Amino acid sequence: MRCKRERVIFLQQTEIAVVGGGPAGLAAALEAVKMGCQVTLIDRHAFLGGQLVKQTHKFFGSSKQYAGIRGIDIAKRLAGDLDSGPGKVSLELNTTVLGYYDDGVLLVEKDERVSPLFPERIIVATGAMEKMLLFRNNDLPGVYGAGAVQTLMNLYGVVPGCRVLMIGAGNIGLIVSYQLLQAGVEVAAIVEGDTRIGGYLVHAAKVQRSGIPIYTSHTILEATGENCVEGAVICQVDEKWQPLAGTEREIAVDVICLAVGLTPLTELLRQAGCEMYYVPELGGYVPLRDENMQTTLPHIFVAGDAAGVEEASIAMVEGKIAGISAAGSLRSCTKIDGLLEACRQELHELRAGDTGDKSRRGLEKLRKTMEKRKYAEKDESTGLLRA
Template identity: 30%
Template sequence: MIDVFIVGAGPAGLSAANVCAKNGLKVKVVDEFMKAGGRLLGQLHEEPDGTWWNGIEEAKKLNDEAQQLKVEVDCGVSVYNIKKQNKSWKVYTTKGKFQTKALLLATGAAETAIPIPGWTLPGVMSIGAAQVMTNVHRVKVGDRGVVVGINILSAAITRELQLAGIEVSSMYLPGKNIATGDHGNPILTMKSMLKVASLAPSKLIRIGSKLMKSESLHPLALKFYPKSGIKVWGMPVHLRKAVIEIVGEKKVEGVRVAKVDLNGEPIVSTEEFIPVDFVCIAGGLYPLVELAAITGCPFQYVSELGGHVPVHSEKMKTPLEGLYVAGNITGIESAKVAMKQGTVAGYSVVQDLSNKKEAFQVQLKQAIQTVEETRNQAVIQFHPDIRTGRKKVYMSFKDKGLMKKRDFYGT
């Protein structure tokens, strides 16, 4: 019998594992990828203070600590079933079955696909795949390409590709269709990006975004949006042009781009061909929740969190006894927030398995407060209304009578 079984060796899973191991619990962590670290492995960006956030180094720190604490981290392992057995959980993996007192799901997130004509050609990939190939495997994805889909994730990774010496000629909207939905809408895209414009490298963009607080001005701004796009890091970002087709015989040879109206509809006779050898498609992220569904955990759809998420408390506890969640499975946020959530989940497990529950009350409360502080300071926020989304889930948990009042600090 294992004390704690953790699915996901990313920032949340490893952080939780280390807290549990420090407090004397036997911990096993599994991950389907070949290396521990999760999405940390592909991250590299400059902080506002000029320092660099190197995800590979952060992952190494967490993994080294786990090894020192005798945490069993097993990579290349998939979990395909989970069953509740009395007061324990039985986890079915590709390397055997395991019985555990506490089960933490830290499975992270997956990318939303945006289908565009020609998207099955070799040379077309998700923006996240380009990030992993570049920063993890050190494989050059191509010589010159475009990014289709304008959001905070694609902007951050595009910069990483540039830093690796890869030419990204432009960022475009995807051609509007039933599948691309809001991603192909210029006004909605502008609205979402204005909320994170304070992070823009251009002072002109930052000042301009402050003048665009009134939504009534957005259509006017788009009407006069520069035909050549607005340059960010020397690369034009187009809100009035969309990629309507990826072109090539046996591989990507270019994209067909058309000007679009304020609703994202292509304008007749405005098409042009842009030669490129790779295309990155960015549709955003959604919580990876399949394993939570297998357990029977209740869900709630919260758009601010990226989709359906397991109902949980601030302590990262679900309504099911012995089941915990942490990281992007609970909603799309930065790796720093995921790490702090993992710490909360770790203390929750330790407290629940301890004979002296009150002894960990202070640490748990402080860990919850640290999550909120980290969220407030996050450089990259995938949704500006993340706090509203969090409150919805916590209140749902509370309203259903699934959590005692003491689980809510300060509410």
């Protein structure tokens, strides 16, 4: 059968395909380009930066990295570095990776046209998605995810409502509450199921000195209202997170904002056949990988929240590691071991604080599983592994 000329689809080749242009993907692409690789960076949005483009607050972390710089400016800086770099990154924005084929081909869609891409190495930096919470009427208009509230306010300049109840006192709940206040929106309270605040205390202090109460050991029972949110019923919970009868009270709000955690976006990795492992501390199913961010498929690497939900500064260092190891498996470079070791040391430091215990527990589980697996498969190594 004959095809029309414009229907002919060429197989594009590249050395490294990076899926996702957030902090992890950008860092990975930058490192891989620095090592002389040809990189294709794919993102489904029209802009680079991922979640960074909504982060108007100043970041923590190391001064050697991006501490003290606002997330929005980090995104600009990383994208700028990519522009001014050796120029081997081909950017594919507004482009979605639809799937992975066994022969190593990625199917990508842009402007409603599908084309195949054949990369020698793939770095998956797809990030995470928000978790939902079960309560009565949680489908009423006015129930938002914290990410949606941030997108509306910080990207498009639209406030979600007049008075907000925030569910979750992790960093996202605290930061978005602060940003709501900055946008002139009233925050009625922050509700947290745990007995303590999960996010950084300095973030908590910022909302508390504006008079926002944080109710720990509390949860939401239901959203009230006819056609949209008019209020929320909250109550106290016991140490097993079970509601305590008689502690219910209603708060009048028109927005309920859910900041109850994230789960890694791993569909592509799972479909490609990377071995997955359930680690609740890291947000759900994560791909098994070694300390070079290499998954159980030797040509697929992972970085950022897709590898386990943590902070953006950690995502950037993981991206660096993935970029260096992917490039290192294509090009020989004597500096690689030193570079990787420095990154790993940096990761270790970033996770060593009071709030890093959860990630440390999760990563330890991953490491043990990886070790067991290595032991079991010692004899049937695939040969594709880096020499």
